Each structure stands twice: as C-alpha cells, then as structure tokens.
Amino acid sequence: MKEKLCIILGDGMADEPLAELSGLTPLEAAHTPNMDYIALEGAMGLLKTVPDGFAPGSDIANLSVLGYDPTVCYTGRGALEAASMGISLGDDDVAYRCNLVTIENDILDDFNAGHITSEEGAQLLASLNNHLSGMVCHPGISYRNLLIIPGGHGCESTPPHDITGQSIGNYLPKGADAERLLDAMRISTEVFATHPVNLDRVKKGKKPATSIWPWSGGKRPEMRSFQVMTGLTGGIISAVDLLNGIGTYAGMEIIKVPGATGFIDTDYQAKARYAIEALKRLDFLFIHVEAPDEAGHMGSIEEKVKAIERVDEMIGTIMKEFNGRIAVLPDxxxxxxxxxxxxxxVPFAILGKDKDDTTRFSEKEGAKGMYGLLAGTDLIPLLIS
Ligand SMILES: [Zn+2]
Known part of the structure; x- marks a missing residue:
C-alpha cells in the first residue's frame, strides 16, 4: 500500500518580526506544538510559491503548491472560482472575481463590505443583474462573487485588498474590458445606494456594500488532472471558492465541511474530522485554512496568532488519527x-520523509532546513518521492 499524503496549508501564516511581539513573528509567538513537532521530527525548507513577475495571491501560490505551474496554466482568479461555483465557462467567457466593497469619497474603505453575508450579497447582485446587459453576476460566498462577460478579452485590474485606505482613481480597470466593467461598477453604485439590504446594514451600524469591484478576469484554464499527474487520488478541503475551483479543474474530490466559513470563526475541528475520514479513502488530501490570511488583512496580531494556534490544534487532531506523510506551510x-x-x-515542513536539525515551525527555521530554497511546484514531487 502506498503511503498517504496530506498537505495542511494555513493561508498567509508567514509574516515578519513584529515589535509588538518582542521581535517575534506571529508563527514564532504562537503556541504551535504540532507544527513544531513536524519540524522537529521532520525536515524543512523554503518554498518560492510565487514565480517572478506574478502578483502574490492565493491563486498563484496554491496552484504552485499543488504542482501546477502558474506560468503555464494561470488565466485569472475568476475562472478558477467559477469552477467551484458550478459555472462552466464557454470558450469566449471571461470570468472576473467580483468583490462587494465599501467605497467612501473615492477611498476604498473595505474590500469585503464588512464581511457582508452571502444572503445579503445575493440580494444585491440579483437587483444589479436586472440593470446589467451583456454580462451577469453570480453570487458566491460573502463578498466573493463573480462577473461573467461573454466575448470578453480581459483587462488590467487591481485586487481591492491591496488598496485598502487608498484612493481608487489609479486602480480602476484598464484595457480591453475596462469600459464594460466601469459601466457595471457605475450601475452597481446607483442600484446599491438605496437598496434595502444596505439601508438595513447601515441602520445596524454595519458597512454597506457601495459597489462591485471586478478584478483578475480570465478564461477557462487548461489543467491536467492531479491523478494523471501523480497517480494519486486527491481531495481538497477549503471554504474558499478559489481553492475548490483549483481542485475542480484538478479533478479532485471537493469535500465540503459544515461550519467552515473562510474566516477566523471557522470550525477548525470539523475540518480535522472530515480530513481524517477523507484520508481513509483518498491517497492525498489538501486542507486549506483561510483564517490567518484574513487576520493578516485585518492587521490584527492577536487574531493572527489565535488563528495560527487554532490551525495547530486542527493539525494535532489530524495527527492523532493519520500516520501518513504530512506537509505544513503557508501559501x-x-x-x-x-x-x-x-x-x-514561505517555510515548509514535511514529517515522515527526512529529518534535519530544524526544531520548530517558523520562517527562520525554514531557512535553515535541509531542503533549501525550492520552487513551489517542487513540493508535490518532493512529498511523493
Ligand atoms: Zn489574502
């Protein structure tokens, strides 16, 4: 029987030394006995998950980690998320990620409109669709929705989480599809301004969704199945459409976990229980946890340390039942x-293959590890070999 493999990825876990943590990074400050055990009894290295010339995002980084070279197969985040949402793109469809955002006086105040609920988002987008022609919005989870443009050509765009607190003027879409996208944004501003969902949110002291923000459009990517590539049956656990979309194109089993929210309040232990069950039938499982990244975007040291510790507890639960090879890393x-x-x-550690001198899971220890600096797409071959 071949050895089973599991990758556990804490989105955005890696960080820099912080004065508030006496010069430690959140990974170093957090109590992480399980990740530390993997580093201590296993071996570490650094992984360059974002190839030169690409914007650092979970799309590029997670494709790399799963063994898909973004320089070959990446078209855009929107196309990956479409697959997860059950939307099959036509040959000339361009799918844009379409955030619901809060813009005040031309300043991007919040890239997720106060973590608007999926139900509220769906109502806003249904109203917007009544006013759009030649394109259509699809509601997703919370602020993460899609805009599909048939006969689109793509354009230059900016992730809204990169410009929090900045004036939007320089970051609006440019290029082929820009005119249509700007039109859709303008219409959304009008439709959302008086929408009952927003009036209700404002009354409750929550941020309104004042506009859509389309970005990272792309056509359907060409990806080989993970099983053809590796000979392994694979599955993925994630609350995020982007990751489930990558899994869908890779032909993996998409395992939905009740209580997985894609935010810091996610049910980490439910993920662990579903992972243990899935690993009984699959050769390979990829478990993604979004929470540390969200805490990073919030700029909350406390929440980030807490999220990392919850990820570690989740790993502990999995390790009690799973005896195969485990890799842990951020994207x-x-x-x-x-x-x-x-x-x-980013630092990575593998348990069940080699042992080096690293003693705990951190950015610094990763740099000392025996695997050295590898490309993101080297991880799967290393894990399998
Ligand atoms: Zn992020």
Missing part, C-alpha cells in the same frame, strides 16, 4: 505591517 506571507500578501518564500 504566501500576509504581513501585519502591510495587511496584504508578499511574494517572499
């Missing part, structure tokens, strides 16, 4: 200092 850093992603290589 990219989301430093508290800048509240967004960077392309810095």
């Amino acid at each position: 990219h850093p989301t430093p508290i200092r800048i509240k967004t992603h960077t392309a810095e290589p």
